[in-house]
Amino acid sequence: xxxxxxxxxxxxxxxxxxxxxxxxxxxxxxxxxxxxxxxxxxxxxxxxxxxxxxxxxxxxxxxxxxxxxxxxxxxxxxxxxxxxxxxxxxxxxxxxxxxxxxxxxxxxxxxxxxxxxxxxxxxxxxxxxxxxxxxxxxxxxxxxxxxxxxxxxxxxxxxxxxxxxxxxxxxxxxxxxxxxxxxxxxxxxxxxxxxxxxxxxxxxxxxxxxxxxxxxxxxxxxxxxxxxxxxxxxxxxxxxxxxxxxxxxxxxxxxxxxxxxxxxxxxxxxxxxxxxxxxxxxxxxxxxxxxxxxxxxxxxxxxxxxxxxxxxxxxxxxxxxxxxxxxxxxxxxxxxxxxxxxxxxxxxxxxxxxxxxxxxxxxxxxxxxxxxxxxxxxxxxxxxxxxxxxxxxxxxxxxxxxxxxxxxxxxxxxxxxxxxxxxxxxxxxxxxxxxxxxxxxxxxxxxxxx
Numbered sequence: 532x533x534x535x536x537x538x539x540x541x542x543x544x545x546x547x548x549x550x551x552x553x554x555x556x557x558x559x560x561x562x563x564x565x566x567x568x569x570x571x572x573x574x575x576x577x578x579x580x581x582x583x584x585x586x587x588x589x590x591x592x593x594x595x596x597x598x599x600x601x602x603x604x605x606x607x608x609x610x611x612x613x614x615x616x617x618x619x620x621x622x623x624x625x626x627x628x629x630x631x632x633x634x635x636x637x638x639x640x641x642x643x644x645x646x647x648x649x650x651x652x653x654x655x656x657x658x659x660x661x662x663x664x665x666x667x668x669x670x671x672x673x674x675x676x677x678x679x680x681x682x683x684x685x686x687x688x689x690x691x692x693x694x695x696x697x698x699x700x701x702x703x704x705x706x707x708x709x710x711x712x713x714x715x716x717x718x719x720x721x722x723x724x725x726x727x728x729x730x731x732x733x734x735x736x737x738x739x740x741x742x743x744x745x746x747x748x749x750x751x752x753x754x755x756x757x758x759x760x761x762x763x764x765x766x767x768x769x770x771x772x773x774x775x776x777x778x779x780x781x782x783x784x785x786x787x788x789x790x791x792x793x794x795x796x797x798x799x800x801x802x803x804x805x806x807x808x809x810x811x812x813x814x815x816x817x818x819x820x821x822x823x824x825x826x827x828x829x830x831x832x833x834x835x836x837x838x839x840x841x842x843x844x845x846x847x848x849x850x851x852x853x854x855x856x857x858x859x860x861x862x863x864x865x866x867x868x869x870x871x872x873x874x875x876x877x878x879x880x881x882x883x884x885x886x887x888x889x890x891x892x893x894x895x896x897x898x899x900x901x902x903x904x905x906x907x908x909x910x911x912x913x914x915x916x917x918x919x920x921x922x923x924x925x926x927x928x929x930x931x932x933x934x935x936x937x938x939x940x941x942x943x944x945x946x947x948x949x950x951x952x953x954x955x956x957x958x959x960x961x962x963x964x965x966x967x968x969x970x971x972x973x974x975x976x977x978x979x980x981x
Contacts, residue, residue, distance in 0.1 A: 550928065550942035552969065553591060553976040554598040557582040562973030565589075565966040568957040569616035571623050574641060575959045576601070576616045577976065586610035588625065590641060593962055593978050601639060602646040604629050613637070615663065620670035622690045626662045633659025636674065638690045649688060650695040653679040662686070664711060669718030671738045673698075675710045682707030685722070687738055698736060699743040702727040710734070714765035716772050719790055721746070723762045730759030733776070735790050746788055747795040752779030762786070766813040768820045771838065773798070775810040783807040785824070787838060798836060799843040802827055810834070814860035814867065819885050821846070821867050823857030830854045833869070835885055846883055847890040850874045861908035863915040866933050868893070870905050877902040880917070882933055893931055894938040897922045905929070909956040911963050914981050916941065918953045925950020928965065928979060942979060945970045953977075 556563035556579045563579040564586075575593070580586040584603040588611070591598040604611035604627050611627040618624075623639040632651045639646040652660035653676070660676035667673075672688045681700045685708065688695040701708035701724050708724040709731075720736045729748045736743040749760035760776040761783070772790070777783040781800040785808070788795035801808035801824050808824040809831075815821065824834045826845060831854035836843040849855035850873050858870040871881045876895045880903065883890040896903035896919050903919040910916075915933070920926045924940060925948050931938035944951035944967045951967040952974075958964075961981070968974040 550944055550967075550977055550979045552972060553593060553964070553978050554595045555972045555975055556580075556589070556598070557973065557975070560973065562968065562975065564974050565976045566955060567614045567616060568955040568964055568966070570957055570959045571616055571618040572621070572641075573960055575957065575964050576623065576625075577955075578613045579976065580610070583608065586612050588613040588616075588627065588639070588646070591964070591976065593959070593964070598976065601641075602643050604637070604646075606630075615665040615674075617665040617667055617672065619667035619672035620689065622672075624665055624672045624688065624690070626665065626674075628659070633657065634661045635659045636662045636665075636672075636676075636688060636695065649690065650692045652676050652686070652695070655679045664713045666713035666715060666720065668713075668715040668720040668736075669738065673713055673720050673722075673736065673738075675713075677707070680705065683709050685710040685724070685736065685743065698738070699740050701725075701734070701743075712763060712765045712774075714767060714772065716767045716790075717770045721765055721772050721788070721790070723765070725759070730757055731761050732759065733762045733774070733788060733795065746790060747792045749776050749786070749795065750779040755779035764811050764813055764822075766815075766820070768813075768815050768838070769818070773813060773820060773836075773838075777807070781805060783809050785810045785822070785836065785843065798838065799840045801825070801834070801843070802829075812858055812860050812869075814862055814869075816862045816865065816867055816885075821860050821869075821883070821885070823855075823860070823869075825854075831857055833857050833860075833871070833883060833890065846885060847887040849881070849890065859906065859908045861910060861915065863908075863910035864913040864933065868908055868915050868917075868931070868933075870908070872902075876900065878904045880905045880919070880931065880938065893933065894935045896920075896929070896938070907954065907956045909958060909963065911958045911981055912961045916956060916963050916979070918956070920950065923948065926952050928953045928967070930981070944968075944977065 567578045575591045588601040613627040628634045662676040685698045710724040725731045733746040762776045765774045772788045785798040810824045813822040833846040855871040860869040880893040905919045915931045928941045930941040953967040963979040967977045
């Protein structure tokens with residue numbers, strides 16, 4: 532199966548320059564509304580509605596001829612609503628709905644014949660097992676699902692019926708563990724789950740039942756969050772898991788774990804006492820992990836860590852009077868880019884090299900204190916792409932090399948103040964794919980070759 536996916540990688544397609552409509556998938560006046568765009572094995576997979584088959588899985592190599600319906604899973608104009616496209620061990624997995632088995636896990640080798648239903652996990656429910664959070668760890672697909680007997684629990688699949696199994700009934704009987712925040716760290720799956728006794732805590736799995744276990748009961752105080760530490764923003768940083776959690780004494784702060792109880796510990800109590808610093812939106816460059824957190828003054832600012840208490844510090848107080856609202860930190864070309872507000876320029880594009888002098892507003896895209904709201908920051912071959920509203924063109928596709936002159940409108944796809952409202956920015960082999968509406972074809976699949 533792995534070889535089949537490798538064979539899908541297009542051989543140096545001549546995509547041209549600038550923004551181009553890949554294909555008007557729904558040729559009527561309606562939109563195909565491409566969504567769930569994902570790079571799997573060097574080929575783009577997505578969900579789209581061509582007006583004939585409903586919302587179904589598609590594939591594209593960036594050419595009109597190579598943009599095709601993968602399979603009409605729910606015949607006629609009905610929607611199978613595929614989502615969660617994930618490559619695990621060379622096989623494409625996703626969740627989809629069909630009239631016989633309802634919402635379950637499917638697999639594909641990129642061909643119609645090779646796109647198949649795997650297993651009916653919940654034969655009794657109206658909506659099926661409703662698999663979600665599909666995640667690859669060590670070549671195995673992990674996901675949450677409800678078989679109608681054990682509640683929402685952790686499952687695994689190797690693409691076969693026999694190899695699709697409930698890993699462990701973490702919260703016994705029909706109660707749900709609700710495993711979420713599934714994160715791959717060096718082939719080990721980390722996640723948070725509720726076992727019915729110790730609250731929502733940090734768990735790990737190697738893909739076996741014995742190897743699916745609680746890492747640590749971080750919050751043992753039943754009076755704080757009901758004894759739950761609520762781990763969130765799980766992030767792989769050089770083979771170590773970093774995340775936010777509340778141990779019941781220090782508030783919601785930055786933690787790290789190597790998967791053992793002894794190796795799971797508080798990195799730093801950023802907001803003293805039991806107040807929450809609420810670390811979030813983590814991204815790394817080299818040996819530095821950046822994240823947003825609330826300072827002791829209660830304002831959300833940019834922080835960094837090398838994994839030690841001494842090396843966890845405020846980078847810069849961007850907004851001295853209120854929260855800078857750090858969002859979407861993204862590494863591109865060796866620079867950290869993010870969305871923030873300094874209280875003067877509105878929500879704009881910023882960058883940082885990890886020092887206070889090197890933390891700067893890149894450009895005031897929407898002048899006069901209005902918000903450009905740069906969203907979907909995406910690296911493509913060392914160049915940053917994102918969507919923003921400059922107050923003139925509406926929300927369009929932008930790019931930046933980290934300099935003010937080099938931060939510019941990449942494509943005015945809908946050439947008026949309405950904007951094309953681009954979304955689902957996805958890098959596939961150095962080409963950016965996205966959904967956009969040019970005002971004529973509707974919301975369709977586009978590409979931009981830097």
